[in-house]
Each structure stands twice: as structure tokens, then as C-alpha cells.
Amino acid sequence: MTSLDIAENARRPFTGRRVRFGDIALQVVAGAAAAAVTVLVGLIIWKVIDQARPALSKYNVHFIFRVAWNPVLGRELYGAGSFLFGTAITSLLALALATPLALGVALFLTELSPRFLKAPVTALVETLAAVPSVVIGLWGIIVLGPALRNHIEGPIHSALGWIPLFGTPGAGASLFTAILVLTIMILPIVSSISRELILGVPHELKEGALALGTTSWEMIKGVVFPYARGGITAALILGLGRAVGEAIAVSQVVGGGVFIHANLFGTGDTLASKIAESYQGATTKLQTGSLVYLGLILLVFSLVANVSAQVIVRRVARKHGITRGGRA
Amino acid sequence: MSAQGLAGPGRHADHLARRRRVNRTMEILAWVAAAIAIAILVIVVYSVARKGASELNLNLITKDPIPFSLTNAPQGLANAFAGTLVIVGFAILMALPVGILVAIYLNEFAPAPIRNAVSMVLDILNGVPAIVIGIFVYGLLVLGHGQSALAGSFALACLMLPLVARATMEVLALVPNALREAGLGLGIARWRVTLSIVVPQTVGGIVTGTVLAVARVAGETAPLLFTSSLVGTQTDWSPFHALQSIPVAIYELSESPDPADHARAWAAALVLLIFILFASLGARWLATRSRAKMAAR
Numbered sequence: 001m002t003s004l005d006i007a008e009n010a011r012r013p014f015t016g017r018r019v020r021f022g023d024i025a026l027q028v029v030a031g032a033a034a035a036a037v038t039v040l041v042g043l044i045i046w047k048v049i050d051q052a053r054p055a056l057s058k059y060n061v062h063f064i065f066r067v068a069w070n071p072v073l074g075r076e077l078y079g080a081g082s083f084l085f086g087t088a089i090t091s092l093l094a095l096a097l098a099t100p101l102a103l104g105v106a107l108f109l110t111e112l113s114p115r116f117l118k119a120p121v122t123a124l125v126e127t128l129a130a131v132p133s134v135v136i137g138l139w140g141i142i143v144l145g146p147a148l149r150n151h152i153e154g155p156i157h158s159a160l161g162w163i164p165l166f167g168t169p170g171a172g173a174s175l176f177t178a179i180l181v182l183t184i185m186i187l188p189i190v191s192s193i194s195r196e197l198i199l200g201v202p203h204e205l206k207e208g209a210l211a212l213g214t215t216s217w218e219m220i221k222g223v224v225f226p227y228a229r230g231g232i233t234a235a236l237i238l239g240l241g242r243a244v245g246e247a248i249a250v251s252q253v254v255g256g257g258v259f260i261h262a263n264l265f266g267t268g269d270t271l272a273s274k275i276a277e278s279y280q281g282a283t284t285k286l287q288t289g290s291l292v293y294l295g296l297i298l299l300v301f302s303l304v305a306n307v308s309a310q311v312i313v314r315r316v317a318r319k320h321g322i323t324r325g326g327r328a
Numbered sequence: 329m330s331a332q333g334l335a336g337p338g339r340h341a342d343h344l345a346r347r348r349r350v351n352r353t354m355e356i357l358a359w360v361a362a363a364i365a366i367a368i369l370v371i372v373v374y375s376v377a378r379k380g381a382s383e384l385n386l387n388l389i390t391k392d393p394i395p396f397s398l399t400n401a402p403q404g405l406a407n408a409f410a411g412t413l414v415i416v417g418f419a420i421l422m423a424l425p426v427g428i429l430v431a432i433y434l435n436e437f438a439p440a441p442i443r444n445a446v447s448m449v450l451d452i453l454n455g456v457p458a459i460v461i462g463i464f465v466y467g468l469l470v471l472g473h474g475q476s477a478l479a480g481s482f483a484l485a486c487l488m489l490p491l492v493a494r495a496t497m498e499v500l501a502l503v504p505n506a507l508r509e510a511g512l513g514l515g516i517a518r519w520r521v522t523l524s525i526v527v528p529q530t531v532g533g534i535v536t537g538t539v540l541a542v543a544r545v546a547g548e549t550a551p552l553l554f555t556s557s558l559v560g561t562q563t564d565w566s567p568f569h570a571l572q573s574i575p576v577a578i579y580e581l582s583e584s585p586d587p588a589d590h591a592r593a594w595a596a597a598l599v600l601l602i603f604i605l606f607a608s609l610g611a612r613w614l615a616t617r618s619r620a621k622m623a624a625r
Contacts (some may be wrong), residue, residue, distance in 0.1 A: 034433045040486065041453050044464045059370075112359065121366065132549070133603070134547060134582075294469075299456065310451055
């Protein structure tokens with residue numbers, strides 16, 4: 001009998017002895033806390049659906065792709081189309097910018113960095129993750145926005161303005177600014193998870209590849225990436241979830257508006273930023289309901305994203321024979 | 329590879345040179361990526377520090393703001409600092425005990441299927457966007473009762489809970505089974521073994537996890553917009569009133585056209601940032617220390 005078996009047996013109530021009140025009490029209280037968490041998540045889903053009801057019952061699923069947001073009384077019409085577009089553009093482009101950067105940082109920290117740089121750079125990158133979104137938004141609106149307008153958006157527009165993508169001169173607050181702000185916010189998340197995954201690649205595999213004469217890049221391409229691929233996918237999904245759900249920083253820099261356009265330097269809104277901007281000013285039940293409907297779309301997306309990331313992590317863990325916690 | 333090796337020494341050398349070049353390029357790109365990431369942090373922190381330092385004085389935390397002020401009387405954000413202390417304080421009181429209990433249940437009592445399921449629920453809760461939490465608490469507590477600091481605390485507690493529970497579970501898993509066995513072997517009741525032997529081992533880790541969770545939620549704006557944002561300009565400590573908070577104040581001031589408001593937003597951002605940097609670096613230092621202590625055992 002191993003010590004684990006003994007511990008397992010010790011967990012079972014010992015028959016033939018009096019049942020201890022304290023044991024039951026602790027188990028019940030702690031179990032109730034765990035049950036409460038589960039109830040809490042259910043309550044969140046129910047409360048959001050409940051508040052979205054005016055819009056849900058009036059618009060049904062037509063709401064989702066309709067491009068409209070007209071709060072004028074008597075001509076009220078709402079739809080999520082333009083915000084879905086804004087959310088998709090900003091978060092996907094932010095992910096596209098952040099992914100190579102984040103993987104670069106992770107590879108630097110695991111494979112390249114001189115020993116004395118490793119700890120400080122890791123701490124700095126994790127610190128970037130802790131900067132509150134409202135501070136990044138403040139920086140985005142006052143420092144980044146004007147700088148982009150004067151040095152990037154302006155010149156690109158005057159040189160390439162005939163391309164619709166650059167067809168607006170840019171006012172500082174734009175989809176482009178939002179993309180950069182989101183990139184900054186998801187970079188540390190993706191890089192710190194990827195770093196842990198790359199650290200988890202067994203040394204024998206890496207050394208085996210190097211011993212066969214590969215360069216370090218070939219070793220990374222041939223051994224590290226295939227091994228960590230599932231986990232990195234999960235990290236990217238989590239980063240995307242973060243970008244999609246970010247309300248405050250985006251609402252500070254995105255400019256607002258209900259359109260679908262191909263202008264990178266034009267303004268827009270995302271699902272989350274629209275809620276943050278308009279919730280306090282909402283006057284009718286239908287408008288509030290429509291805003292919560294936007295939140296419901298966000299909630300559903302975050303549920304799908306998280307569950308799929310978890311499923312991937314667990315499948316990878318099983319494949320590699322790890323039983324607990326893919327991302328320690 | 330062997331086929332290419334047989335093709336002749338000249339081609340082999342070319343091939344190797346190309347592989348080396350690719351390798352060099354990729355290494356340089358990784359260096360550049362790390363440099364960019366650090367540059368971003370330095371630029372953000374530098375702008376906040378430079379713009380905030382000029383306005384950073386005692387008035388910021390001792391004086392209340394004066395709306396539509398026409399004089400140059402000193403203004404501050406004392407109400408926001410007081411409000412954040414109250415809101416975050418109550419959030420800790422709500423999230424900490426529940427988070428620790430959940431972790432104890434999952435790690436010490438729950439059968440594997442329940443443990444997996446509730447872990448998944450914690451991850452889902454962790455992934456719910458902060459703004460959706462705001463909508464939820466608005467519907468649950470604010471609608472019909474009005475905003476209050478306690479509603480804000482509850483929203484922040486929802487965000488802290490999975491972080492605290494996860495951190496506690498990680499340290500509980502590190503407690504060696506021999507300790508539990510030794511306690512049980514002495515005939516000590518299971519609940520006493522858990523509460524007096526196992527949990528005290530993990531205090532360092534729980535503190536670390538809590539500090540990191542506080543650092544994360546102290547800067548949250550979205551949930552407070554719905555729950556504690558319609559506020560006066562007087563310093564108030566009552567948890568039953570809606571209280572101003574630092575992140576909401578920064579958010580509102582950042583949208584103001586008045587440069588003096590921007591200056592105060594920067595100063596408040598600087599204070600918030602300093603607190604968060606110290607908290608997360610301190611927590612990291614604590615974590616390394618307590619892990620070293622665990623390993624030494």
C-alpha cells in the first residue's frame with residue numbers, strides 16, 4: 001500500500017467510530033461555498049437574460065446582425081451588427097499583432113535571454129498585465145491617440161488616402177487606436193501563458209533535436225511549437241476573450257459611432273464599449289434591454305471561448321500524460 | 329537531410345549558411361519582440377509618471393473635488409480614495425472566505441468529477457467580462473434599491489473569487505500528504521487537521537493570491553460604472569451609499585475637456601499604478617520566498 005492509498009482511505013469516514021460533528025460541519029460549509037460559486041455563475045446567466053428580455057422578445061435573433069442604433073423615441077430601432085463588426089475587427093487585428101510579439105517574448109525568455117535578464121524581463125512583462133485598463137485607456141486617449149494622428153495616421157492618409165482602408169485622416173480616436181490598445185492588453189497574457197508552456201517542453205526532446213544538429217530555430221519549429229501548440233491555441237483564445245470583453249479602455253479610444261466601414265482610421269464601437277458608454281444614459285426599457293442583449297452576446301462568447309480553451313488544455317494534458325493543471 | 333549532405337560539400341556549406349542565417353534572423357526577431365514589450369511598459373509608466381508627478385501632492389488625497397470651480401482653490405480626489413478603500417475592503421471580506429472555503433472543499437474533500445466540474449465553473453467565472461459582471465450586479469442589487477458601495481464590492485468580489493480560489497488550490501496541492509497523514513495518524517479529527525495543520529501551511533500563498541487579486545480589481549472600472557458611480561463630491565465612508573472610486577474618477581476625468589481634470593486623472597492614475605506595481609511585485613517576492621520555504625522542507 002502506498003502512502004497515497006493510505007491518504008485516500010483516511011478520507012473515508014471510519015466506520016465503527018462516532019461521526020465527528022466538526023468533520024461534517026467543515027465539509028458542509030466548504031461544500032456550500034463551492035455550490036454557491038456554481039449557483040453564482042447560473043445566476044449571472046439568468047440575470048443577464050432576464051434584463052435583456054425586452055429586446056430579446058421584440059427582436060429575437062434579428063437583433064444580432066442588424067446595423068442600427070436609434071434611441072429617438074417613437075423611431076427606436078436597435079441592432080448589434082456594427083458593434084459585432086467593431087469587436088471582430090479590433091480584437092482579431094489586435095490578436096494578429098500580439099501573437100507574434102507574444103511568442104517572440106516567450107521564446108526570448110525561455111531560450112535566448114541571458115540569465116541576468118530573465119527574471120527582470122519576466123517581472124516587467126507580468127507587470128504590464130497588471131496595469132489597469134482605465135490607465136491604459138487614459139494613456140491611449142491623451143498620449144497615443146494624438147501621436148498616432150500626427151505621426152502615423154496623418155502621413156499614411158496623405159500618401160495612401162486613395163485606398164479606402166486609409167480613407168479617413170484620423171482624429172486620434174479610431175479603430176486603429178483601439179487595436180493598438182488591445183494589443184498592449186493581451187500581449188502579456190498570451191506571452192506569460194506561452195512562456196509557461198514552452199518551459200514545460202521536456203528537455204530530452206529539445207536536447208535530442210539539438211544533438212541531431214538542428215539550429216535552435218529548427219528545434220523550436222520542430223519540437224517546441226508542435227508540443228506546445230494546443231496550449232498556445234488555448235492561450236490565444238483566452239487573449240481573444242480578454243480583447244472582446246474589454247470595455248473601458250476601448251470606449252476611451254475608439255471614438256464611437258454606428259457604422260460598418262473599411263476605414264482603419266475611422267471611429268466605431270465594440271459590443272463592450274457601447275455598453276460602457278450608453279448604459280447610464282439609457283432611458284427606455286427597450287434601449288436598456290438592447291444594451292444588455294449586447295452583454296448577453298459577450299457572455300455567450302466568453303462562455304464558448306473559455307470552455308473550448310479548457311477542453312483544449314485538458315486534451316493536451318491527457319496527451320502528454322499530465323494529470324493536473326496544464327497552466328500551473 | 330542526408331540526401332542533401334551527399335550532394336556535395338559546397339552545397340552542404342551553402343545550406344548550412346542559410347540555416348544559420350534563418351536562425352540568426354529568428355533570434356533577432358525574438359530580441360526585438362522582447363524589446364518592444366518592455367518599451368511599451370516603459371513608455372506607459374513613464375507618461376503616467378511624468379504627467380502625474382506634477383499634480384501629485386497631499387491635496388490629491390486630502391481635498392475633495394469642487395465641481396464647476398471658477399477659483400483656483402486646491403482640489404483633490406479624497407472622495408475617490410476613500411471610496412476605493414471601502415469598496416475594495418468589503419470586496420476582500422466577501423471574496424476571501426468564500427474563495428478559501430471553495431479551495432478547501434475542492435482540494436480536501438471533493439471527489440474528482442465534482443472537483444473538475446467546479447474548477448471549470450471557476451474558470452468560466454474568471455472569463456466573464458467585467459462589464460457583464462457589472463450588468464449582472466446592476467440587475468441583482470441595484471435595480472429597485474439604488475447604487476451602493478456594497479453593490480460595487482459584490483461585483484469586485486465576483487471578479488476576485490476565482491483568483492483567490494485558484495491561488496489557494498495551487499498552494500493546498502503543494503502541502504505534502506505526509507503532514508495530513510501524520511495528523512490523522514495521531515487521531516486528530518479531519519477538520520482540525522485541515523484547519524490547524526494544512527491551511528496554516530498555505531497562508532503565504534493565500535496572501536500572495538489575495539494581493540494579486542486586489543491589485544487586479546482595484547483598477548476595475550466597468551463593474552463600478554453600474555454599481556457605484558452616481559456620486560457626490562464629498563468624502564463619504566458609508567458602504568450603503570454610492571461612493572466614488574479611483575478608476576471611475578480617472579475614467580470620468582479622462583473624458584473631460586478641461587486640462588486641469590486631465591492632470592488630476594494622471595495623478596490618480598500614478599497613485600493607482602504605484603499601488604498596483606508594489607502589490608504585484610511584493611506578491612511575487614512573497615511567492616518566491618514561500619515556495620523556497622516549502623521546497624526546503
